[in-house]
Amino acid sequence: MAAAEASIFSGSGDNSVWTDVSPLLQAACNGLQDGELIHGDNFNLYAAMSALEIMDPKMDSGMIGRYYSVDEAIDGGAAPIPISFDRTVDVQCTIDIMDHLLACEATWHKGHSLAQTVFSCIYLLRPERTTSHALLHSYSSVIRATCKAVISVVSDARTHEEEDLFTMMYGLNLNGEDEKCLSILNAVEETISRQLRACRALSARRKVLEDIEPLQNNPMLEEGYCRAILARLRFRKHFYHVLMCLKRPQGRGLQLARKHVASCISELKAIRELSGQHTACGGQTISEDRTTASGRQPVGFDASLNARLSAPTPPRSIKILSWSEAIEYFLKLLQDLDIISSCSLENSLDCVLHFVVQFQKSQPDLVARAHLQRLLLQDGKLFGREAIFSVISKAATLPEVVKNHDIEKMECVIQLGQLVINLLRILCANSAWQRRKLGKILQDWRVTYIQLELALRSKFGEPSGTPSGENICMNILKQLLVWVEEKVYWIASRFLMLGFELELYSTSEYGMVYWYIYVVSVKLVEKLHHRISISNRGKRVKCRGKKKRVPGKDATRDIQFSPTVLFLQSHICLAEGLTMMLAALRNEKMILESPTPFNSDQERFFQHFELLQKAGIPDHNSYQSFEGSTKNASLSMLAMYNHFKDAQRIAKEVKSSFSDDPERLSELRRIEQVAEHNSVALSLLCRVGDALDSSLKLSFEFSHHPHFATAVVRRS
Amino acid sequence: MEQGAESASPGIDAGKADAVSRVRGLLFRRMLVGIKDGRFFLGNFHCLDKQGNIILQDTVEYRSTRRSSPSPMEQRCLGLILIPASCRTSCHVDTSIEERLSLLSLQDHHDQTS
Numbered sequence: 058m059a060a061a062e063a064s065i066f067s068g069s070g071d072n073s074v075w076t077d078v079s080p081l082l083q084a085a086c087n088g089l090q091d092g093e094l095i096h097g098d099n100f101n102l103y104a105a106m107s108a109l110e111i112m113d114p115k116m117d118s119g120m121i122g123r124y125y126s127v128d129e130a131i132d133g134g135a136a137p138i139p140i141s142f143d144r145t146v147d148v149q150c151t152i153d154i155m156d157h158l159l160a161c162e163a164t165w166h167k168g169h170s171l172a173q174t175v176f177s178c179i180y181l182l183r184p185e186r187t188t189s190h191a192l193l194h195s196y197s198s199v200i201r202a203t204c205k206a207v208i209s210v211v212s213d214a215r216t217h218e219e220e221d222l223f224t225m226m227y228g229l230n231l232n233g234e235d236e237k238c239l240s241i242l243n244a245v246e247e248t249i250s251r252q253l254r255a256c257r258a259l260s261a262r263r264k265v266l267e268d269i270e271p272l273q274n275n276p277m278l279e280e281g282y283c284r285a286i287l288a289r290l291r292f293r294k295h296f297y298h299v300l301m302c303l304k305r306p307q308g309r310g311l312q313l314a315r316k317h318v319a320s321c322i323s324e325l326k327a328i329r330e331l332s333g334q335h336t337a338c339g340g341q342t343i344s345e346d347r348t349t350a351s352g353r354q355p356v357g358f359d360a361s362l363n364a365r366l367s368a369p370t371p372p373r374s375i376k377i378l379s380w381s382e383a384i385e386y387f388l389k390l391l392q393d394l395d396i397i398s399s400c401s402l403e404n405s406l407d408c409v410l411h412f413v414v415q416f417q418k419s420q421p422d423l424v425a426r427a428h429l430q431r432l433l434l435q436d437g438k439l440f441g442r443e444a445i446f447s448v449i450s451k452a453a454t455l456p457e458v459v460k461n462h463d464i465e466k467m468e469c470v471i472q473l474g475q476l477v478i479n480l481l482r483i484l485c486a487n488s489a490w491q492r493r494k495l496g497k498i499l500q501d502w503r504v505t506y507i508q509l510e511l512a513l514r515s516k517f518g519e520p521s522g523t524p525s526g527e528n529i530c531m532n533i534l535k536q537l538l539v540w541v542e543e544k545v546y547w548i549a550s551r552f553l554m555l556g557f558e559l560e561l562y563s564t565s566e567y568g569m570v571y572w573y574i575y576v577v578s579v580k581l582v583e584k585l586h587h588r589i590s591i592s593n594r595g596k597r598v599k600c601r602g603k604k605k606r607v608p609g610k611d612a613t614r615d616i617q618f619s620p621t622v623l624f625l626q627s628h629i630c631l632a633e634g635l636t637m638m639l640a641a642l643r644n645e646k647m648i649l650e651s652p653t654p655f656n657s658d659q660e661r662f663f664q665h666f667e668l669l670q671k672a673g674i675p676d677h678n679s680y681q682s683f684e685g686s687t688k689n690a691s692l693s694m695l696a697m698y699n700h701f702k703d704a705q706r707i708a709k710e711v712k713s714s715f716s717d718d719p720e721r722l723s724e725l726r727r728i729e730q731v732a733e734h735n736s737v738a739l740s741l742l743c744r745v746g747d748a749l750d751s752s753l754k755l756s757f758e759f760s761h762h763p764h765f766a767t768a769v770v771r772r773s
Numbered sequence: 774m775e776q777g778a779e780s781a782s783p784g785i786d787a788g789k790a791d792a793v794s795r796v797r798g799l800l801f802r803r804m805l806v807g808i809k810d811g812r813f814f815l816g817n818f819h820c821l822d823k824q825g826n827i828i829l830q831d832t833v834e835y836r837s838t839r840r841s842s843p844s845p846m847e848q849r850c851l852g853l854i855l856i857p858a859s860c861r862t863s864c865h866v867d868t869s870i871e872e873r874l875s876l877l878s879l880q881d882h883h884d885q886t887s
Binding site for chain 2: 072079095110
């Protein structure tokens with residue numbers, strides 16, 4: 058052992074020494090039988106298996122690679138400043154570093170650790186070193202500030218529970234002067250745009266007004282490099298602005314954020330176009346894995362240097378996204394942020410729920426979802442503006458008197474507020490996480506419902522002889538109950554639908570899933586219709602009181618179903634049609650049940666719907682009721698009554714009510730398509746009857762709608 | 774796991790059995806293991822198998838921050854680790870001076886017999 062080490066590892070006492078036992082160990086090994094171990098009484102083989110294996114690349118994050126430390130890497134010339142004394146090369150390399158950092162940032166957003174991605178850049182690890190290199194310094198300080206802002210959103214929103222690596226900072230140095238980073242960036246941007254102007258003037262043989270030193274030495278490349286760098290700097294500037302605007306309380310920065318998002322997108326596209334020109338000039342084929350626009354390897358990156366910092370995670374080797382993937386990622390992120398910024402702050406709770414569900418359809422990534430969540434919920438208020446109870450009372454269309462009423466202080470009402478907040482949070486999570494959590498909160502909603510019901514009963518057990526003030530309170534509670542029930546069914550139907558998106562159901566289970574969707578949707582429509590008619594009645598009373606003319610349209614709507622109800626009605630018909638069709642096909646042995654030796658239908662029913670069953674959604678609804686309602690289904694019966702035709706008809710009728718809502722219109726079109734195809738398939742099946750198994754093949758596809766299957770009959 | 778395999782014949786076998794029991798006596802003692810890439814591990818000796826792999830408990834990893842020595846050391850706690858025999862370059866145990874002498878004499882004895 059070297060003297061230096063000996064001094065550090067001094068023995069435990071004055072007269073203790075380190076004795077080399079290697080030969081003794083060798084002798085002992087020779088003396089051991091195969092499989093024999095030397096160990097103490099506290100030895101436990103199971104525990105020993107979890108020991109960290111040194112020098113195993115998948116376990117040992119401390120393996121020493123090329124350099125012992127960041128400082129040694131810098132001394133060894135791994136991250137020189139300037140990057141090259143040739144200024145053209147220096148600019149080239151700086152652009153490569155910028156591009157690779159963008160790829161690293163996208164990789165980080167996609168779920169890898171910060172230490173292994175963005176902070177594999179040695180220049181970022183030692184911010185004080187870059188001060189002399191204005192370009193690199195400005196870019197790395199804005200990157201640092203951006204990372205910090207993104208971490209703060211994600212950890213505020215707590216969406217990172219799904220991606221726990223995301224917010225770990227491992228003691229990395231993110232604390233720069235956040236405010237200053239923009240002024241540094243602006244100064245550099247100003248210089249380079251002057252250089253660009255100068256070189257354009259020179260090429261147009263105009264006289265240069267100012268004496269400006271060019272960015273680099275090669276006049277042929279000057280304009281291209283100036284533009285490439287400007288686009289990159291401006292993208293960073295606008296992106297940082299986007300984050301800062303979205304951060305402003307109560308959604309005050311949304312409009313400005315949209316402007317910056319648009320600038321970001323145009324700069325990104327400019328970056329891509331400029332690089333296309335460069336590569337076209339070079340004429341080389343560049344690999345698709347490249348992380349820079351030029352295809353060169355960037356200088357100054359070494360992911361192994363701070364691998365030790367990611368101590369709680371195994372040292373996985375990760376693949377950084379390619380440059381074009383990174384650009385695509387940021388374009389998608391910016392589009393998602395644009396959708397978020399376009400959210401109307403005046404939206405009612407139902408609109409917000411619809412907005413979030415709609416937003417989730419494009420499968421936004423973590424960072425976008427975190428922003429949405431933070432916008433929706435600030436200081437426990439919707440958009441940081443409206444207290445949750447007031448949001449609920451609007452959604453449940455409670456009468457105005459509810460303000461200043463002590464209903465708000467009832468414990469179960471406070472709980473209800475918390476449940477709504479949790480629901481919004483959960484809806485912002487990724488699909489898998491979301492479905493799991495939705496299943497779990499159903500029970501909480503159910504408990505709150507029961508508590509409200511009990512409160513109603515205990516307060517107003519005697520219906521007669523109550524003063525009118527109490528009557529109002531009773532009505533409020535009743536209305537609240539209807540609303541809570543409606544939301545419970547809404548959550549349940551979202552839970553069931555998400556199963557299709559996550560591909561959790563097998564074809565043989567579609568029957569029971571559609572049956573459940575049917576049952577839940579029927580209840581949902583019932584409650585929705587109930588609530589709407591109560592609120593319409595309330596409105597009418599109010600109108601009459603004010604002696605205003607009631608528009609004829611409103612009066613008829615009361616008797617008819619509202620468009621929202623009809624919209625759901627088309628879902629119901631489709632679900633019922635599919636349930637019956639699948640049941641008939643099974644009963645008439647036209648689809649072969651894949652016999653599973655493991656689980657019976659009843660067991661699978663329980664596995665899929667356990668959480669719904671436990672929460673009693675709906676009440677008295679069991680496997681037996683499913684069996685009972687489907688065991689007599691037959692094709693001849695379906696031929697007489699075709700649910701798909703109903704679905705088609707309703708979808709057609711209701712279209713006109715949603716002429717200003719393109720999303721619902723396209724949903725209705727999809728429903729029409731599914732209904733039409735299934736209707737055709739059904740009549741075909743009725744005609745061919747038993748011939749099916751021999752010459753025709755039946756399958757179910759999701760080509761028209763993500764949740765409602767289309768039956769496809771093919772000649773085999 | 775007692776010394777059931779101990780052979781009655783003197784000489785080599787006795788020497789081996791002796792080595793095994795001496796190593797058993799080192800259990801729970803502070804052990805310092807150096808490995809190929811220059812790191813050191815200081816922990817409590819927990820287990821040794823026939824292939825020479827060592828398990829240490831409550832281990833701290835020491836690494837130089839530079840290749841050129843002397844240099845400052847960096848350290849971090851690792852807990853239970855397994856050091857494969859293939860990457861081990863040195864192995865020391867914290868002993869008193871008397872014990873060191875006896876361990877060395879044993880090795881001499883062992884060298885003679887083998």
